[in-house]
Amino acid sequence: MSEQSTISNAEAVGKLYDRFAAESRDLWPDEADVANFGFGEHLHFGYWETPDEDAPLDVAALRLTDMVIDRMRVDETQHVLDIGCGIGGPALRAARRTGARVTGITVSEAQAEQATALSESSELGGRLDFRLADALDLPFPDASFDAVFALESMMHMPDRVAVLGEIGRVLRPGGRLVLTDFFERAPVPEVHRPFVDLLRETSLISTARVKDYPSMLRAAGMLFEEITDISEHTTRRTFIEMSKPWTEWAAANPGASLEDALEASIPAPGMIDVDEFGYLLLVAQRS
Template structure:
């Protein structure tokens, strides 16, 4: 899998700004359904995933939260609105940051959220300036997850929490499935981790590991089914312009591909910068 280049990822999301709002909707991440018969719509299920991460961050009106890879601002604005926290979001996509700030401006003044174009590999914030960090499906695009985790630890205060989601290989992929996954990862300029990478990555970056949950069953099948239906409704000229080689339909039955929820804390006794 090729290493993603942040500027190119930013250009990809700039180019996707309208088509992604048709396929993915307002959140650019997978949905979460507690059971196969849950009747949540796709939009509700993607909001639920935001809420599952937020509740693990223990944030309230006195908290400052960083959203790493903020998309068009839907998760950050939701967190600001529902928790009262002051939210700062970053994305490498200029277009996304403009949409995210427009969304923030459309809220009441009680909703404190602002968004900037920045690269998570070099966070433009002082040490210990946030109480919590959320990274919803943005680690998939990072050239070096270890570097981003070190940066996140640096900007978190001791005792501050991180919640993220990421793609992982949950069981070894047979060659036919590996080929399907590789095509999707290439189109998305992303990579996945191995099932046991996170405990080591977090420890090395100076985090205390709190929770790791494989939420593939709750997220993948219905998201890929929804994307398959929505892709079928996209105008051909939009699809031709994207020139993607992958098809969400091919991912529906790839059991070895997985989706992870990870929570960690910067140790309270850690006052290193």
């Protein structure tokens, strides 16, 4: 990927989240800027212990946040970088749960503002800092962080090698990286491909190949400790939750089909049965 196309990708992703923030505000004007399709302050997939566990999306998303935070093994003496901080929920949670100082970056101006507002309205303001920055060009010195997490942001950065290189640069020796990412578990059958393609186009995402991660990490001066396929706990239920407005509409409109969702550019209903679309949790350590 050329530098030019990488830069325009970050800009496009920033605009996507600016729009998402604005739409959330318009749809739920009374809910203090953080209401959005049930994700709450944590803009990522949920983690359910069992396929039918009775937990809403925001509760399951918070659980995944905690799984990521705990794997960093940081304490109140340490400084963490959150790559792709969204509206600040995970960073706030990390500061509250570990006592660590957290700096979050995002390519969305609206998100940086929302995250700052969220931290200022909490008791943790002094331990949090949010800014607009591109993970491919981190505005921080070498070895300046004790840990880095990237909770569902890697999939927006097609040049994963370059991002991991930047993470390896700012991470101190012995520091840990924890991330989640989308990956292709198996080739997607033709029948599901239109929905996967639509998801890629509308969300500006790419999928990783698990087998590439160890060498990409090594090239960035890191060694992997854990790569776990957590798809069974995350993807299907998250797409079901995201499809709820569509499902309600379809129930009220006899004859509605997945073709209608495709035509309306809504990928989630068609993603529910795509078992090949995977979700991984990865832990690595800086050498």
